[in-house]
Amino acid sequence: MDTIAAKSLFNIEDFKMLYKNFDSTMLNKLSTLYSTEIEFKDPIHELQGLAALKCYFAGFFNREMTCQFVFTNQLVNSGQVFLQWQMHYSHPRLQAGKALLLNGGTLIKFNSHIYYHEDFYDMGAMLYQHIPVLGYVVKKINSRLVTAK
Numbered sequence: 001m002d003t004i005a006a007k008s009l010f011n012i013e014d015f016k017m018l019y020k021n022f023d024s025t026m027l028n029k030l031s032t033l034y035s036t037e038i039e040f041k042d043p044i045h046e047l048q049g050l051a052a053l054k055c056y057f058a059g060f061f062n063r064e065m066t067c068q069f070v071f072t073n074q075l076v077n078s079g080q081v082f083l084q085w086q087m088h089y090s091h092p093r094l095q096a097g098k099a100l101l102l103n104g105g106t107l108i109k110f111n112s113h114i115y116y117h118e119d120f121y122d123m124g125a126m127l128y129q130h131i132p133v134l135g136y137v138v139k140k141i142n143s144r145l146v147t148a149k
Contacts, residue, residue, distance in 0.1 A: 010110040012074065012081055019085075022067040027054055035113040042119040065091045080109045087121075 015033055018026050031050060040047040040056070047053055060067070066089060073084040087102040094100060104121030108114050 010112060010114070012076065012083075015108065015114070016069075016071050016083070019069040019071075022060070022069060024058070024061040027058060027061075030054055030057075033114055034117070035115040038115060038117060040117045043121060065089060079111065080107065082107050 010033070018029055018033060030053065034050050034053065036050045037048070038050050038053055040053050045056060047056055068088045070086045070088065071083050072086060075082045083106045085104055085106065087104060088099060089102065090097050090099050102121055104119060106120070107116070107118045109116035
């Protein structure tokens with residue numbers, strides 16, 4: 001395979017390395033993997049375009065948050081991949097900065113670059129249950145759902 005053709009292929013391992021340490025150093029690398037017309041979705045936002053994605057991610061890095069992704073499984077099918085992950089994160093306002101864990105998944109669709117990225121995770125598990133009063137209510141509701149079965 002010639003060098004030009006090799007560079008045009010999307011590499012899932014490059015994607016995983018980009019998210020291994022989710023910090024401000026990744027912002028300049030996004031254009032190597034993402035299309036300028038990227039469609040991005042998660043439980044909080046829906047965004048169009050690489051500039052919007054960079055702004056969204058940059059907002060996380062202005063906080064005192066640390067974040068790493070560990071990929072635990074992947075399913076690959078011509079032009080798309082679903083990745084299961086664990087996000088290890090901390091924020092001083094959540095559980096006094098204690099290290100937290102969130103399970104989730106990402107669907108990406110690609111040709112030479114990613115043109116669609118959708119994250120799936122539980123906002124309650126990520127945020128709400130770690131806020132003192134709200135966390136108590138969320139945990140109480142969850143326990144009632146379990147006992148109702």
